[in-house]
Amino acid sequence: MTRRPTPLQATFSKPKVTISAALVLLAALVPFIYPSTYGTGVLVTMLIFTVLNLSWNFVLGIAGVWNFGQLAMFAVGGYGGGLLIIHASLPPWLALLAGGIGGTLLAVLLALPTLRLFGIYTSLLTFAAAQVVQLVIQNDSSGTTGGALGLPTVKGLFESLDPLWATRAWYWLVLAIVVVVCAAIALLARSPLGLALRTLRDSAAYGSARGIDPRGHRVLAFAISGFVAGVAGALYTVYNGSISPTVMGLTPMSIYVTMIVIGGLGSITGPIVGTALVTAIQQALIDHPGTQLTVLGVVLIAIVVFVPRGIAFEAGRVRDRVVRWMNEEEEVPAGPASPEGRLVAGREGT
């Protein structure tokens, strides 16, 4: 077992297909442990936000582009899908796809002006653009978006089922989407494209010296994450039967950023862990709604200061240590016992 790792193997840990499949199966059984419509509904919402956070983490953590306007793509996907359901009586399945396309278009549009910018300026421009989208939706007086009151649409999916089974069906549908998105992002991150994106994130100068086009890749990263965010937005609209401008703004953004950072910015499973954890905190504090954001803020600071790479990363490290301990007799670990092979490997030197 002393085969020398090829460079690519040294960069990536093997995908844990068996463990992942077992976890997905476990997750699919959760609605039976939690046999209430309300509880399952909370889980559905959580999974929809997981899709959003996966897409955001792709552009923010993996591509390293400071995009703080992701909620604009989410809202455009949601409103676009909703409007098409109302006016074009599109079937909900197609509305999801349409939402994704809307998100992609806006993402590309948003990526173009950021091409000359870097770092904090990118975040300000994307954030400002998201604010414009929110204010335009909110101030729209022509009646298209319904303004501040929101856009009521029709509930389209699983209507024939009774409420509990409909919510369960939603749960499995969104779970499947989470799995597909997560797998797609994991594959993308391991592909040459993902390698290029992370190279540009860690050292833009080195990347472009090696012939990676920073602008094209940035637009591509925006487009991919915009598509997923648009799908998440359309899911939100179709599930709730309505969408309002309050899905955007400072408070929602702070909650999603908390989810991503707690889980681990730039790690594949981070958004899933973080979204679940934050939802758990929110549910635990449901009787004290005023304290939710206070607690979340304190947790966020504590995580950043004490567990800077997020929970998913630390959990992975613990698991790696156990695996290494189990393999200790067979092979002598080469080099320092650092998790250098992991996807989340730090951004040294920036």
Next chain:
Amino acid sequence: MSDILSILVSTVVLGSIYGLVALGMTLIYGILRVLDMSQGSMVMVGGFVGWAVMTSAGLSPWLAIVAAFAATFALGVLTQVVSVQPLIGRRGTDFEMITFITTFAVAMVLSNLALQFFGPRQKNVPELVGGSIHLYESVSLPYQSIVMTAIALALMLGFALFLNRSRYGIAIRAVAQDLDAARLMGVPIKRVFPLVMGFASAIAGVAGVFLATQYFASPTAGDQPLLIALIVVIFGGLGSLQGAIVAAYAIGLIQAAASVYVSTTWALPILYGVIVLVLIIRPQGIAGRSLEARL
């Protein structure tokens, strides 16, 4: 004529208040490379301190300004120590992004604590001084606006003097220009950084008292000023003090003109549109210097 006059009057008032908030943000960015998202909360806290001193305790408005200055100074120092200091020089993280997020978390905590303590209701804060000068037809200039503008200008001027003349000011500028060289010259970094954030927050706190007298004190009172201050600092070029002050009045003018000629609800979208354009055409802001060597 009366349109133009009223635009000018609100430009001066709005510009002065925005200038105060943006001054703090740009200073913190210039020195610490932190885009401090908690500045909006300092505005909000300043408003509540003003309300507590003036309405609850019934004391003089001047005392309210001093109290707000002191309270937000302490809060700014605390924010720096808790959410920025531990991250300085840490390997493997992007300092600018991670402090953007932690100061954001501080803002979350502060505004929700305010919500818990003071409730969601807007609190009326009395004027600093009553009365007004009649200018033209329906346009009048309240004394309050004159006083606020004067204090804001005095604070900006005082800050410029402090930075250019005093020992600490020179130390702060040295840190902004070259951290390592400043350290080698014996500048106590661990004292300078909290001090900068304290002063910047204190200025935002004073702006908060002013804003509360114009509008209300409420837990969300800091959101809009934060967004506007972000626009101002981009427009002026992050880290540039002169740029921020010029930009504050320019943004005040755009907002006032948009409110009069278009409508108040579209003033903010227009501002954001302007800022997106500015970033596309001139990414480094109107001050136009490179990212290094500011201040």
